[in-house]
Amino acid sequence: MREGKRIVMAKAKTQFVCRECGAVQTRWAGKCPDCGTWDALEESSFDASSLKDPQRGSAGTGWVEGKAGEVSMGAVAISEVVRSTGVTKRLGTGIDELDRVLGGEDGNRGLVPGSVILVGGEPGIGKSTLMLQAAGAWASPVKFNATKKDWTSTVLYVSSEESAEQIRLRAERLGVEDSDSLFVLADTNLARIVEQMRKVKPDVVVIDSIQMIYKADMDAAPGSVSQLRRCASELVYLAKSSGIAIVLVGHVTKEGSLAGPRLLEHLVDTVLYFEGDRSHAARLVRAIKNRFGTTLELGIFEMTGKGLAELPGGLSIASLTNGDEHRPGSVASAAMHGSRCVCVEIQALTATGFVGSAKRKSSGLDANRLAMIIAVLEQHAGLRLADRDVFTSSVGGLKVTEPASDLALALAIAGAHYKRSLPPTTLAIGEIGLGGELRPVAQLEQRLREAARLGFTHAMVPTVRRGELPRVKGIKVVAVKNVQGAIERLM
Numbered sequence: 001m002r003e004g005k006r007i008v009m010a011k012a013k014t015q016f017v018c019r020e021c022g023a024v025q026t027r028w029a030g031k032c033p034d035c036g037t038w039d040a041l042e043e044s045s046f047d048a049s050s051l052k053d054p055q056r057g058s059a060g061t062g063w064v065e066g067k068a069g070e071v072s073m074g075a076v077a078i079s080e081v082v083r084s085t086g087v088t089k090r091l092g093t094g095i096d097e098l099d100r101v102l103g104g105e106d107g108n109r110g111l112v113p114g115s116v117i118l119v120g121g122e123p124g125i126g127k128s129t130l131m132l133q134a135a136g137a138w139a140s141p142v143k144f145n146a147t148k149k150d151w152t153s154t155v156l157y158v159s160s161e162e163s164a165e166q167i168r169l170r171a172e173r174l175g176v177e178d179s180d181s182l183f184v185l186a187d188t189n190l191a192r193i194v195e196q197m198r199k200v201k202p203d204v205v206v207i208d209s210i211q212m213i214y215k216a217d218m219d220a221a222p223g224s225v226s227q228l229r230r231c232a233s234e235l236v237y238l239a240k241s242s243g244i245a246i247v248l249v250g251h252v253t254k255e256g257s258l259a260g261p262r263l264l265e266h267l268v269d270t271v272l273y274f275e276g277d278r279s280h281a282a283r284l285v286r287a288i289k290n291r292f293g294t295t296l297e298l299g300i301f302e303m304t305g306k307g308l309a310e311l312p313g314g315l316s317i318a319s320l321t322n323g324d325e326h327r328p329g330s331v332a333s334a335a336m337h338g339s340r341c342v343c344v345e346i347q348a349l350t351a352t353g354f355v356g357s358a359k360r361k362s363s364g365l366d367a368n369r370l371a372m373i374i375a376v377l378e379q380h381a382g383l384r385l386a387d388r389d390v391f392t393s394s395v396g397g398l399k400v401t402e403p404a405s406d407l408a409l410a411l412a413i414a415g416a417h418y419k420r421s422l423p424p425t426t427l428a429i430g431e432i433g434l435g436g437e438l439r440p441v442a443q444l445e446q447r448l449r450e451a452a453r454l455g456f457t458h459a460m461v462p463t464v465r466r467g468e469l470p471r472v473k474g475i476k477v478v479a480v481k482n483v484q485g486a487i488e489r490l491m
């Protein structure tokens with residue numbers, strides 16, 4: 001019955017949009033035919049008038065009266081398209097790890113005026129914290145490179161989840177409460193938000209989060225696919241027509257009870273995702289789409305009592321400067337994250353266990369890889385681990401799944417077992433094969449450069465048959481052939 005009714009409605013003005021992938025279906029189904037997610041299709045009625053002219057809705061908000069018709073000037077030869085001269089001044093935050101991910105050239109990184117970015121991540125990961133820090137930074141004076149004049153952007157921070165007072169409290173923690181150009185608004189109604197935008201005339205608007213924003217003239221409930229899409233597309237149009245940069249914050253929920261930000265990815269210019277583990281301090285910000293920059297950059301932060309602090313040196317810097325003591329069971333490696341190399345510390349601990357039920361636990365590392373490496377150590381390096389519990393982790397909660405960290409993991413386990421350690425300024429890079437042999441890894445030179453920059457002096461790497469090992473200033477490369485060879489050096 002339910003099925004039948006829906007089909008009839010679909011023939012009228014209804015469509016079904018998948019909450020996960022955004023695919024549009026004409027009829028309801030239990031499972032999305034495109035992405036295969038169960039129970040993700042949501043009924044959504046579409047506005048026939050907006051179909052004829054999708055920009056009408058935004059024009060209706062009154063932001064660009066009379067301008068709607070001017071937006072399209074018809075087809076033009078590409079050579080005749082007028083391009084504004086000079087460089088677009090980007091809105092930098094001075095938070096280098098964020099600006100770099102946003103893109104741009106040296107001295108001109110950050111948000112492009114009139115662009116829309118989407119910041120996604122699990123609840124509690126730090127989206128609001130970072131965006132409020134960024135809002136505070138945008139709203140404080142910065143030197144305009146070209147003219148040497150001070151430049152302050154007006155920022156409107158719209159919170160649909162917290163009250164103005166709560167934002168103020170957070171701002172005090174973050175040290176950004178002292179600003180006359182940072183405006184806060186606690187509202188969820190799109191029309192009222194646009195009204196306030198007209199009053200405040202901001203350069204940047206942060207909407208935290210887009211999922212709670214609704215348009216009153218739509219039947220759909222706030223948080224539904226239709227509301228989300230409609231509100232987001234109106235904001236995108238508004239950004240393009242007014243030159244205001246808009247940041248949309250969206251939660252990614254595992255349960256999918258709210259429409260996912262993935263629906264919005266195609267609408268916006270840049271998509272940033274927050275990664276990390278809530279129980280660890282490290283937070284990674286990565287661009288997965290960027291019309292104004294590369295998607296290869298990675299920003300590394302640490303959650304502190306005063307918000308997110310930058311970790312420009314990657315994660316191992318803290319443990320590196322921890323002193324030069326030798327720590328058995330702790331070996332550094334260099335892992336690639338996109339184009340960026342991050343040095344990580346891999347730790348292992350072995351403890352007395354029972355044969356047949358010895359524990360093998362890993363946090364931030366691949367459990368299958370761990371099992372394989374334990375087997376290789378037993379078979380090819382003579383370690384007896386059958387009655388030892390083995391615990392391993394990557395320090396700081398940064399996930400390391402790259403095979404290039406195998407050698408460091410093997411050395412950490414062997415080090416913990418024999419109570420031996422490498423000098424703290426030595427790192428190990430290499431993939432381990434089932435025969436105990438070390439395999440070369442990609443981008444070795446880049447890894448060594450990053451390691452040298454952080455102050456490592458020696459690197460254990462796999463031998464290469466043909467060609468030379470990369471030479472990087474400041475770091476001595478020690479080539480080893482197999483796991484036994486590496487463990488001999490450890491002893």
Ligand code: TYD
Nearest residue numbers: 123124125126127128129173304305306307
């Ligand atoms: P939040 O930015 O609210 O996460 P999101 O907007 O992604 O849901 O904050 C996440 C967590 O960070 C929260 O549990 C509290 C913590 N936190 C700090 O540790 N230090 C701080 O200065 C702030 C503001 C938050």
Ligand code: MG
Nearest residue numbers: 127128129208
């Ligand atoms: Mg939040």
